[in-house]
Amino acid sequence: MNAASELNHEEVLRVKLEVLRVEHRDLDEAIAAMHARGGGDELAMKRLKRRKLSLKDQIARIEDELMPDIIA
Known part of the structure; x- marks a missing residue:
C-alpha cells in the first residue's frame, strides 16, 4: 500500500513537472x-x-x- 501511494506521488510530480516545463517554454x-x-x-x-x-x-x-543523488 505504501508503494502505491509513493507511485501516485511520483506520477503527480511528473505531471506537474511537465506543466511547469510547458509554462517555462511559453x-x-x-x-x-x-x-x-x-x-x-x-x-x-x-x-x-x-x-x-x-x-x-x-x-x-x-x-x-524525482532523481535523488546516488552516493558512490
Missing part, C-alpha cells in the same frame, strides 16, 4: 516576442523573466526529488 517564447518587437514594457518584461526564473527553480526541485 514564457521564453513570450519574452523573445517582446524583445523582437523592441522596447516594450520593461516592467512586464522583468515580471516575465522573474516568473520564468521561479519556474526554473521549481522544475529543478521536482527533478531533484
Whole structure:
C-alpha cells in the first residue's frame, strides 16, 4: 500500500513537472516576442523573466526529488 501511494506521488510530480516545463517554454517564447518587437514594457518584461526564473527553480526541485543523488 505504501508503494502505491509513493507511485501516485511520483506520477503527480511528473505531471506537474511537465506543466511547469510547458509554462517555462511559453514564457521564453513570450519574452523573445517582446524583445523582437523592441522596447516594450520593461516592467512586464522583468515580471516575465522573474516568473520564468521561479519556474526554473521549481522544475529543478521536482527533478531533484524525482532523481535523488546516488552516493558512490
